[in-house]
Amino acid sequence: MQSILAVDDSASMRQMVSFTLKGAGYNVIEAADGQEALEKARAQQVDLVLTDQNMPRMDGITLVRQLRAMHAFAATPMLILTTESSDEMKAKGKAAGATGWLVKPFDPAKLLDVVKRVIK
Amino acid sequence: MADSSNNTGTQPGSDAGGFDLTQFYGVFFEEAGENLANMESMLVEIDIASASDEELNAIFRVAHSIKGGAATFGFSDVAELTHELETLLDRLRKNELKLNRGMVDVLLEAGDVLRQQLARHQGSSDRSPDPTDLVARIKELAAGKVAAPGEGGRRRLRVRVGPLEDPATADNLAELFRDIPSLGRLEPLDGGRAVDGYRTFTVTTTSPDDELIELFSFHVAREQIAITPFDTAPVQGAHEGDGFGFFVDPATLPAAQATQPARQLEAKARTEKSQGGSLESTTLRVSVEKVDQLINLVGELVITQAMLTQQAKGLDPVQYQTLLAGVTDLERNTRSLQESVMSIRMIPMAFVFNRFPRMLRDLAARLGKDIELKTVGEATELDKGLIEKIIDPLTHLVRNSADHGIEAPAVRVAAGKAPAGTITLSAAHQGGSILIEVRDDGAGLKRDRILAKARERGFAVRDEMTDAEVWALIWEPGFSTADQVSDVSGRGVGMDVVRKNIAALGGSVELDSAEGYGTRVSVRLPLTLAIMDGMSIGVGGETYIFPLGSVVESFQIDNTTIQTIGSTGRVVRVRDEYMPVVALDEVFSVPRGESATRSEIMVIVEAEGTRTAVLVDELLGQHQVVVKNLEANYRRVPGVSGATILGDGRVALIIDVTSLVKRTRH
Numbered sequence: 104m105q106s107i108l109a110v111d112d113s114a115s116m117r118q119m120v121s122f123t124l125k126g127a128g129y130n131v132i133e134a135a136d137g138q139e140a141l142e143k144a145r146a147q148q149v150d151l152v153l154t155d156q157n158m159p160r161m162d163g164i165t166l167v168r169q170l171r172a173m174h175a176f177a178a179t180p181m182l183i184l185t186t187e188s189s190d191e192m193k194a195k196g197k198a199a200g201a202t203g204w205l206v207k208p209f210d211p212a213k214l215l216d217v218v219k220r221v222i223k
Numbered sequence: 224m225a226d227s228s229n230n231t232g233t234q235p236g237s238d239a240g241g242f243d244l245t246q247f248y249g250v251f252f253e254e255a256g257e258n259l260a261n262m263e264s265m266l267v268e269i270d271i272a273s274a275s276d277e278e279l280n281a282i283f284r285v286a287h288s289i290k291g292g293a294a295t296f297g298f299s300d301v302a303e304l305t306h307e308l309e310t311l312l313d314r315l316r317k318n319e320l321k322l323n324r325g326m327v328d329v330l331l332e333a334g335d336v337l338r339q340q341l342a343r344h345q346g347s348s349d350r351s352p353d354p355t356d357l358v359a360r361i362k363e364l365a366a367g368k369v370a371a372p373g374e375g376g377r378r379r380l381r382v383r384v385g386p387l388e389d390p391a392t393a394d395n396l397a398e399l400f401r402d403i404p405s406l407g408r409l410e411p412l413d414g415g416r417a418v419d420g421y422r423t424f425t426v427t428t429t430s431p432d433d434e435l436i437e438l439f440s441f442h443v444a445r446e447q448i449a450i451t452p453f454d455t456a457p458v459q460g461a462h463e464g465d466g467f468g469f470f471v472d473p474a475t476l477p478a479a480q481a482t483q484p485a486r487q488l489e490a491k492a493r494t495e496k497s498q499g500g501s502l503e504s505t506t507l508r509v510s511v512e513k514v515d516q517l518i519n520l521v522g523e524l525v526i527t528q529a530m531l532t533q534q535a536k537g538l539d540p541v542q543y544q545t546l547l548a549g550v551t552d553l554e555r556n557t558r559s560l561q562e563s564v565m566s567i568r569m570i571p572m573a574f575v576f577n578r579f580p581r582m583l584r585d586l587a588a589r590l591g592k593d594i595e596l597k598t599v600g601e602a603t604e605l606d607k608g609l610i611e612k613i614i615d616p617l618t619h620l621v622r623n624s625a626d627h628g629i630e631a632p633a634v635r636v637a638a639g640k641a642p643a644g645t646i647t648l649s650a651a652h653q654g655g656s657i658l659i660e661v662r663d664d665g666a667g668l669k670r671d672r673i674l675a676k677a678r679e680r681g682f683a684v685r686d687e688m689t690d691a692e693v694w695a696l697i698w699e700p701g702f703s704t705a706d707q708v709s710d711v712s713g714r715g716v717g718m719d720v721v722r723k724n725i726a727a728l729g730g731s732v733e734l735d736s737a738e739g740y741g742t743r744v745s746v747r748l749p750l751t752l753a754i755m756d757g758m759s760i761g762v763g764g765e766t767y768i769f770p771l772g773s774v775v776e777s778f779q780i781d782n783t784t785i786q787t788i789g790s791t792g793r794v795v796r797v798r799d800e801y802m803p804v805v806a807l808d809e810v811f812s813v814p815r816g817e818s819a820t821r822s823e824i825m826v827i828v829e830a831e832g833t834r835t836a837v838l839v840d841e842l843l844g845q846h847q848v849v850v851k852n853l854e855a856n857y858r859r860v861p862g863v864s865g866a867t868i869l870g871d872g873r874v875a876l877i878i879d880v881t882s883l884v885k886r887t888r889h
Contacts, residue, residue, distance in 0.1 A: 112284070112288060113254060113288045113291060113292055114250050114254050115247050115250040115251035115254050115292050115295075115296070116291060116292055116295065118247050118250055119244070119247050119295065122246075122247075155291075157283070157284050157287045157288070158284070159281065159284065180476055182467075186287065186290065186291060186294075186309075189449075189451060190381075190383075190449065190451045191451050191452060193468075193470075196470065197470040201470060202469060202470060202471060202473075202476070203467060203468050203469035203470055203471075203473070204467060204468055205466065205467040206466040206467060207291045207294065207295065208291065208294035208295040208302075209295070209466060209467075210295075211244075213466060213467070217467045220469075220473040221469075221473050221476055223476070
């Protein structure tokens with residue numbers, strides 16, 4: 104079973120993402136912010152990281168940058184969930200090593216669609 | 224499961240089909256409520272002159288988080304309003320705007336409107352607020368001129384326009400800058416040649432983005448304009464879809480690596496763990512009805528246990544050793560069970576205290592006063608039922624302190640005090656009760672004025688009365704109601720109502736004041752209404768319970784201590800204090816029958832500051848009693864506040880000490 108690390112400080116968003124992905128047969132690990140995600144990522148390998156951008160303690164772009172620096176996550180796809188898709192945000196995401204972005208709000212179908220494009 | 228309307232575009236039968244987003248609503252509403260409360264307390268506490276980036280970021284995240292959830296779950300009004308908030312907060316956290324009081328006011332107001340909108344979606348209110356005016360004000364604030372005067376507010380921007388059918392239309396923008404020199408400078412970045420229908424410029428300006436867009440939209444459509452800070456290069460080679468995109472072509476991504484053997488065990492353990500319960504939550508939300516049912520059942524269990532203990536007392540300890548050991552264990556476990564169950568209903572006082580910062584902020588503004596609020600002991604826990612009922616009396620007391628206690632800044636300075644007054648709210652456990660204090664460092668009560676007003680109102684007062692007696696007048700019905708009708712504290716509710724409400728909760732209230740230094744009101748409440756420490760007493764074969772908190776002392780009498788006044792009145796002198804005497808068998812008309820027992824024990828009880836001596840036959844002991852509502856189970860009985868079931872299965876009445884004391888006064 105493929106594992107996805109879902110990071111969001113909002114419990115309702117986390118539940119929705121988690122429920123959707125589990126329904127599609129993925130194993131989902133949840134984290135409430137970048138710091139917690141980083142700790143969980145150190146303990147276990149995942150096949151995809153889905154992270155919110157705006158979070159307390161550590162934001163999504165910092166999380167992506169930190170994970171990318173870890174050997175185990177050098178090739179792991181990482182998607183940033185964001186409400187803004189400005190060039191500025193994209194530039195930061197790209198520089199941090201993110202694989203792509205997904206604009207909020209999204210519905211479960213779109214989430215699965217995007218996830219399927221990066222996990223094989 | 225109903226299909227969400229968001230769910231279009233899904234192939235039938237795919238994994239995404241049949242999602243019912245309503246199942247996440249509950250979590251979203253609770254989360255949004257917590258977020259709003261959080262935002263409010265941050266806004267109230269924020270130092271406008273030196274708000275830190277971290278504070279502004281935290282407030283931004285609240286709006287951002289609510290917007291994300293609201294948009295996902297389809298609450299468009301909430302999403303639209305939070306979007307406006309987010310725009311304003313985003314500029315604040317980027318230091319493009321400077322926080323001012325007006326902004327805090329608008330943000331607080333927006334929080335109130337959001338709360339109403341959420342309540343409507345939850346079905347708990349049908350008020351649908353109209354945020355049009357509010358949104359306009361937020362927009363106005365968000366469009367404010369760029370701050371950072373040090374740099375002259377000059378910014379360098381990258382403006383990308385397109386796709387354009389005729390790239391030459393973009394030259395009109397250059398025209399604009401030539402016509403309006405104050406706008407700044409615009410230079411082409413692409414040498415005047417369009418790339419895929421897009422033209423790119425660099426703009427140096429002091430005008431905010433929306434002003435630029437407003438101007439540009441004379442020539443090109445708004446949707447075709449993208450403005451970004453110059454130092455961020457546009458991302459090249461991105462593969463964009465509808466609402467998502469990749470920096471790398473997903474086709475080139477390596478397939479997820481097959482799980483290596485070394486990771487297998489770990490992965491397996493992980494899977495098992497996640498199946499056990501993926502929401503790693505340490506709290507559980509349970510409905511209050513379930514908890515109350517649990518409390519009721521435990522109450523019944525306590526009664527059964529007491530009955531068993533009583534029955535077992537007569538058994539031979541040698542013959543029934545095991546049974547008796549079991550009864551002892553049962554008693555211990557029942558007690559801890561009861562304590563645990565009761566603790567579920569306990570809520571920290573922060574639940575009440577948290578509503579005051581905002582209230583005082585608004586009050587202070589309206590009264591033209593400077594008021595600081597200090598809270599102590601927010602973590603002190605109190606039964607949920609009591610907490611909800613103490614909110615109104617406490618609100619009244621805090622309002623009073625702000626309105627009548629704290630002086631205007633100029634008056635304070637003239638009196639040698641700091642211009643800002645302080646109201647302190649504190650809570651602490653004291654024995655089986657909780658002590659809540661509302662303290663202010665204001666003007667204090669004026670003895671002369673109270674006495675004068677009492678005379679005016681026709682109260683019997685003397686100049687020699689002690690301070691305590693004078694302050695006690697405040698609580699009298701008809702004293703504080705009439706002439707204090709101000710916008711703030713006078714709502715036709717007098718202090719007598721506050722005292723009555725607190726007494727109805729089994730509590731008491733006291734006031735102490737020093738002119739020029741301030742006033743302190745102390746409210747004492749039992750920790751819970753469901754269980755009470757009682758003293759059981761016997762009269763003519765009947766058992767009654769006094770709430771232990773109202774019992775002052777008890778002792779054996781000899782006939783000489785009681786003096787008769789007039790035909791029926793009797794008083795007793797205890798340590799230089801005379802108090803009325805009442806015989807409980809007369810109050811409840813207990814049949815005496817043949818037995819010659821006389822009431823020879825006197826229990827002194829106190830209520831509302833008045834003491835009364837009650838004659839009883841015997842003291843049976845102190846124990847915890849489970850309070851049963853008599854009205855719900857039988858009917859209201861005068862002089863009785865409730866009932867409990869004794870160990871032997873009989874019902875004992877719990878005496879309403881307040882009404883007993885009152886009765887002896889007349």
